[in-house]
Amino acid sequence: MTSPTALICETQAWKDLKGHVEDINKTHLRDLMSDAHRCESMMLEFEGLLLDYSRQRATVETMDKLLNLAKAAQLSEKISRMFNGEHINSTENRSVLHVALRAPKYAVIKADGKNVVPEVWNVLDKIEDFSEKIRSGSWVGATGKPLKDVIAIGIGGSFLGPLFVHTALQTDPEAAECAKGRQLRFLANIDPVDVARNISGLNPETTLVVVVSKTFTTAETMLNARTLRNWITTALGAPAVAKHMVAVSTNLALVEKFGIDPNNAFAFWDWVGGRYSVCSAVGVLPLSLQYGFSVVEKFLKGASSIDKHFQSTPFEKNIPVLLGLLSVWNVSFLGYPARAILPYSQALEKFAPHIQQVSMESNGKGVSIDGLPLPFETGEIDFGEPGTNGQHSFYQLIHQGRVIPCDFIGTVKSQQPVYLEGEVVSNHDELMSNFFAQPDALAYGKTPEQLQKENVSENLIPHKTFSGNRPSLSLLLPELSAYNVGQLLAIYEHRVAVQGFVWGINSFDQWGVELGKVLATQVRKQLHSSRTQGAAPEGFNYSTTTLLKRYLETSPEPKM
């Protein structure tokens, strides 16, 4: 057991795994894959979702040692403390209860001794009611027109999750039917180009703006909100805000100060981390406006099914726990700093960008939860593109360059199946042929001997040799319904939490984002005084001063 200050790397379990790396380095996936019993033990299923991690550079012994590490890290206790609402986000003194956002109405989940589920459902009921009014046209804009277009303003966790789910549902037949005649757009970047893109072709009379911000202080979101408020009021007059702007935030006082009626505000709570907030009004409101509440409720139920699995399933059969432990194995023991998230599903094209924030903002830490410097790396560099596009982009490196553990995600059923008469296979089978082939190409590779047998010329053999032994895992979903999208989200959220619990870090704060913002505030002040009083840049180093001078001297931006 680890005392509060002991680091996980001082445990015997960690040292055993360090020693075990040598054993694994004597193996090759080519051989490990020939052991059917091993492979069978590394496949598990939950509600038709099949996880295959047999192409991880791991043996049954490795998994036993990783489960020992979980014990040494008190993983079970830490998971319980999260579900019990303890203030595990110790540096912000907060609970971490995004699981409550998708809990059934009868569930009891307490924060500071109070069951939070009733207030969660109060907001969900308010969203259902409001989104129905907008979708049915009983709530109309300032000129009496239905609000069929929605722009959700938000950044980071107030943008990436909702965008991921929206993109996944757009081509789901049931959801697409519910979204007929409606548009949902996301305005995140403060680059005015993003404003131009979002309002192009839209009419303020038929547009509802949803301002989404946990703090309601984020500079980009608030300036974009003021910009779109101006777009609305210039066209429709100031009173139109009451009909055309609503908000989602934990800070309802600032929402009111902004000029949005608190009745038109949808709350969430400080025990929800921004990057874990898509199941709150942050995601549920814009998505319900587009698809109707009943579709979004299925998404919540999918996530909740994994919460129950995560909370109750023994670790050796627990999907998020095993994925979390395997990521710790790849990063801290096999030394792979990156992870490629490769959904063989165009509808999941915004999944990797969302998981980038969930994972890298959670586990990109340098000190333990007690503030001790860490003598080992934590967190991965996550990136990804849908298959098969990625194959024609960065797979060269993945196959013959540095080793990057890969997550292959596929679906049995296509959202939009296509079969051209006379073709060898359907378009989805063509896609999935690659989903099944790529993990084996990475695992087995191709040897010089195999190439010689194919009479490949000697000078090309080194170039055409594939080392193989490149780890991956495959997640096969029955389909990509709203329910499955919820399951996929929760699997990765809990996986990331497991990694942080094992590394002994606080995965739920993000102090590292603040310094850049503070320095940007100084530059903003400088730009203001330069543009209003012609003040020369002052108080910056030589390089920044030179860049600022060039920017100001050649900038077409308006004089204030």
Ligand code: F6P
């Ligand atoms: O700057 C990072 C961050 O704080 C993220 O953690 C968060 O998701 C994002 O900014 C947006 O914050 P808010 O929802 O408060 O506007």
